[in-house]
Amino acid sequence: xxxxxxxxxxxxxxxxxxxxxxxxxxxxxxxxxxxxxxxxxxxxxxxxxxxxxxxxxxxxxxxxxxxxxxxxxxxxxxxxxxxxxxxxxxxxxxxxxxxxxxxxxxxxxxxxxxxxxxxxxxxxxxxxxxxxxxxxxxxxxxxxxxxxxxxxxxxxxxxxxxxxxxxxxxxxxxxxxxxxxxxxxxxxxxxxxxxxxxxxxxxxxxxxxxxxxxxxxxxxxxxxxxxxxxxxxxxxxxxxxxxxxxxxxxxxxxxxxxxxxxxxxxxxxxxxxxxxxxxxxxxxxxxxxxxxxxxxxxxxxxxxxxxxxxxxxxxxxxxxxxxxxxxxxx
Ligand code: BT5
Numbered sequence: 389x390x391x392x393x394x395x396x397x398x399x400x401x402x403x404x405x406x407x408x409x410x411x412x413x414x415x416x417x418x419x420x421x422x423x424x425x426x427x428x429x430x431x432x433x434x435x436x437x438x439x440x441x442x443x444x445x446x447x448x449x450x451x452x453x454x455x456x457x458x459x460x461x462x463x464x465x466x467x468x469x470x471x472x473x474x475x476x477x478x479x480x481x482x483x484x485x486x487x488x489x490x491x492x493x494x495x496x497x498x499x500x501x502x503x504x505x506x507x508x509x510x511x512x513x514x515x516x517x518x519x520x521x522x523x524x525x526x527x528x529x530x531x532x533x534x535x536x537x538x539x540x541x542x543x544x545x546x547x548x549x550x551x552x553x554x555x556x557x558x559x560x561x562x563x564x565x566x567x568x569x570x571x572x573x574x575x576x577x578x579x580x581x582x583x584x585x586x587x588x589x590x591x592x593x594x595x596x597x598x599x600x601x602x603x604x605x606x607x608x609x610x611x612x613x614x615x616x617x618x619x620x621x622x623x624x625x626x627x628x629x630x631x632x633x634x635x636x637x638x639x640x641x642x643x644x645x646x647x648x649x650x651x652x653x654x655x656x657x658x659x660x661x662x663x664x665x666x667x668x669x670x671x672x673x674x675x676x677x678x679x680x681x682x683x684x685x686x687x688x689x690x691x692x693x694x695x696x697x698x699x700x701x702x703x704x705x706x707x708x709x710x711x712x713x714x715x716x717x718x
Contacts, residue, residue, distance in 0.1 A: 393420065397428055398463035401439070401449040408445030454605075456503050456526075456633055464637035470499040471530050471644035480506040485585055485599040488529035492587060492595035498533040501640060510601060511583055513570065513709075518581060518601045520611040525621070526636050529599040530643060534651050538588045541596055542693035542708060543658075545570050545584045547650040548598050550661050551642035552580050556602075558642075559635045562625050565667040568686070568695050568712055572602075573667065577620035579603050600639070605629050655691070663689065668712055673697065677710030686712070 396418050400409055415422045429439055429447060436453030452460065458477045465472050481487055481504045488502050504527045510518030521527055532544065549566045556564050556572070556579070564572050564579060572580035580602040587594045603621035611619055622630045649658050663669055668686045675682045675697060684699040695707040 393418065393424070393428055394432060394459035395462040397425065397432070398437075398449070398460055401447060402463060404448075406448065408440075408442070408448035410446035411441075414447065452631070452633060454629070454632055456505060456636060458503075460633050461503070461637050461640070464633060465640050468499075468641060468644040469648050471532075471647050472501055472640040473499050475501045475503065475640065478502065478504045480504065480508065482509045483507055483511050483599075484527050484529035485511055485583055485597050488531045488597040488599070489585065489587070489595075491531045492533075492597060496531060498531055498595070499644075500531045501528060502530075503528045503636060511599070512581060513583060518583075519615060520606065520619075521601065521603075522606070522610055524603075524605040524610060524632075526600070526602040526604055526632055526639065528602075528636065528639065529597050532596045532598060532647065534593060534596060534647075536593055536651065537591060538586065538593055539708075540692050541584065541586050541588075541593060542569070543650050543655055544596055544598050544647075545582050546662050546689070546693040547646040547655075547658050548582045548584065548600060548643065550658055550665065551639065551646045552582070552600060552602065553665050554642045555635060555639040556580075556622065558638045560622050560626050560630055562622060564665075566662060566665045568666060568668040568689065569693070569709065574620050574625050578618055579620050579622065579625070598643075602635070602639070604632050604635060659689065659691065659693075662693075668695070672715040673712050674715050675707050675710045675712050677707060680710075682707055682710075683715060 400414055411422045411425050415425050433439055438451040440448045440450055456477050458475050461475045484502045484504050491500050505523045507527050512518050552572050553564050556562055564574050567573050570582040571578050583599040585597045605623045606621040608616045646658055671686050673686045682697050682705055684697040687696045687698050689695055697705045697707055699705055
């Protein structure tokens with residue numbers, strides 16, 4: 389009950405901005421008593437919201453804490469169709485992907501989002517790990533039940549990547565690029581990774597978990613030495629802290645928009661945007677995919693998000709996963 393009310397109060401405060409809103413008006417808009425509003429304002433202050441109260445302008449939000457709180461994320465995000473309802477925040481978990489997978493098994497409806505401040509076993513692809521967030525990054529997973537066939541699920545990694553890039557652009561002056569299939573890069577360093585995990589029958593997807601790890605306010609010393617030369621954060625790139633709640637809400641909105649386009653008739657638009665952001669296309673690459681090694685020129689991605697590589701003999705090969713590196717003679 390209070391949770392919803394906090395989100396409603398915060399939404400009103402974000403909307404009025406510096407103008408502020410009187411307790412009476414807030415109470416009437418939310419159909420509760422002024423005392424109830426006052427009690428919730430006090431509770432919000434206790435968790436770190438700087439809310440000023442004056443007889444002239446009423447309540448005014450001066451600053452929000454750098455915390456990820458479910459009510460705040462709901463208040464900040466605009467209207468969504470699927471992704472972002474509900475948003476649950478956990479202080480610590482093994483892996484937000486594991487949590488969302490659990491929701492999938494329990495039959496929860498698609499669009500549920502789980503966010504965590506700390507992860508003890510953050511997962512990358514192929515048994516690798518996602519490290520070093522320490523309350524300074526964004527760790528988010530969403531449960532999806534897309535009307536797609538299993539081979540089409542790569543589309544969700546594609547749409548996740550374009551959504552991450554747009555959210556970063558909305559909140560910072562940084563211009564990231566995408567390295568196929570799932571890395572978001574700033575220059576030659578990785579700022580975010582995407583992990584798409586699917587539970588499917590041979591020709592039916594039961595559910596998909598789309599997980600995103602995004603480095604926001606980390607400094608290089610927050611990572612182990614081996615990561616320092618390959619990882620970057622938005623703070624390292626801009627020299628300024630980025631408000632994680634604003635960024636997370638933007639990310640949820642962009643994911644929702646791109647998901648609706650991707651499972652509808654507009655995946656082509658997402659794909660075009662992806663291609664324009666992708667630094668892999670046009671390059672001489674080497675793709676290691678399990679035991680398989682494919683070399684050639686990355687020409688495009690196909691309608692399911694697979695990479696099309698023109699081998700040296702002229703033969704076009706379709707690659708659905710793996711690690712891409714640039715060929716040294718490029
Ligand atoms: C990925 O895997 O990039 C997917 C990462 C997805 C993480 C999110 S966090 C929320 C959700 N819950 C989870 O448990 N996972 C998802 P991959 O392409 O395999 O890259 C992993 C490699 O990236 C590692 O082997 C490291 O080299 C590097 N790496 C690890 N942590 C990093 C970080 N914080 N920043 C940049 N690179 C990192």
